[in-house]
Amino acid sequence: MVQQKIEQPEHRNSLGYVISQRGFGMAPEEAMIVWGNKPDGTRLFIDQARRGAADHLKCECGAELIARKGDVRAHHFAHASGAAQNCTEAHLKALSKFAADALERFRKVRIPQIPGKPQTTTFAEAKPEVFGAFGGVRIARGTDHDRRELCILFKVKRGRAPHLKETFAMVGVSAMVVDLSPFRNLPDERVANAVAFEAERSWLHNTRHPEAETSQAKDAITRANSSRRTRKREWGSPSPAQLPRIEKTVTADQSRADADSDRTEPKVSISREEWDTLSPAELRRRLFGSEYGD
Numbered sequence: 001m002v003q004q005k006i007e008q009p010e011h012r013n014s015l016g017y018v019i020s021q022r023g024f025g026m027a028p029e030e031a032m033i034v035w036g037n038k039p040d041g042t043r044l045f046i047d048q049a050r051r052g053a054a055d056h057l058k059c060e061c062g063a064e065l066i067a068r069k070g071d072v073r074a075h076h077f078a079h080a081s082g083a084a085q086n087c088t089e090a091h092l093k094a095l096s097k098f099a100a101d102a103l104e105r106f107r108k109v110r111i112p113q114i115p116g117k118p119q120t121t122t123f124a125e126a127k128p129e130v131f132g133a134f135g136g137v138r139i140a141r142g143t144d145h146d147r148r149e150l151c152i153l154f155k156v157k158r159g160r161a162p163h164l165k166e167t168f169a170m171v172g173v174s175a176m177v178v179d180l181s182p183f184r185n186l187p188d189e190r191v192a193n194a195v196a197f198e199a200e201r202s203w204l205h206n207t208r209h210p211e212a213e214t215s216q217a218k219d220a221i222t223r224a225n226s227s228r229r230t231r232k233r234e235w236g237s238p239s240p241a242q243l244p245r246i247e248k249t250v251t252a253d254q255s256r257a258d259a260d261s262d263r264t265e266p267k268v269s270i271s272r273e274e275w276d277t278l279s280p281a282e283l284r285r286r287l288f289g290s291e292y293g294d
């Protein structure tokens, strides 16, 4: 058994995590870079890349990549400079792209429960989108007359939930969170199924059914309390006292956006800093403006 392992290094899935035979979220390892961009703009997975710099691949962050394909460690890319082997931008892009491809294949996704509504929704298109520190997808449901957008955010690390609830509420777009952390070390087809159906999901914000959001929030709190001692304040039930706070945040955000100077965040679709600094109107424009309108 040990001999075999040395001769055949473990593989990584499309999210960059080692595929673990023990399965279900047990491998503690961090994600590594597994996708490179070819000079012609197409993407190449680490398994198909030649060793070293032979394919002239670049990372999502723009850095040149070296394919590390040794005999022991799971194959992965590293920045040629040697710096920042753990590239946030590469991981977020890999996750968003993978999830969008998976959802485009299925053409449907399970949504968190809304009383009296179907548990899956169909859609025509799924686009990769990075939401601050979270990889995600946005889908458009409905017809031309009744077109609705839904943002899907993916959580891959344990104990970290997006704190963007108020942002989506301000922007007026529905969003849900899918917890992929127990599935991140599984082969691609299992992760894809988790993205669309299997993984636990809850509403971050629901524009039409705020009551579903509330019951989901309570569920999440119960789960969090019973499983671990993690406190997830961002999942707290919305209270009337939150409304004035949202107003205040809007004003503060707008003034900060005006005073915005140099940015060091990676160039993701909407960076973490932008989520904090852009006004709701600008966020909405960036999310849906040019393609969807109101």
Ligand SMILES: [Zn+2]
Residues within 6 Å of the ligand: 059, 060, 061, 062, 063, 079, 087, 089, 090
């Ligand atoms: Zn990079």
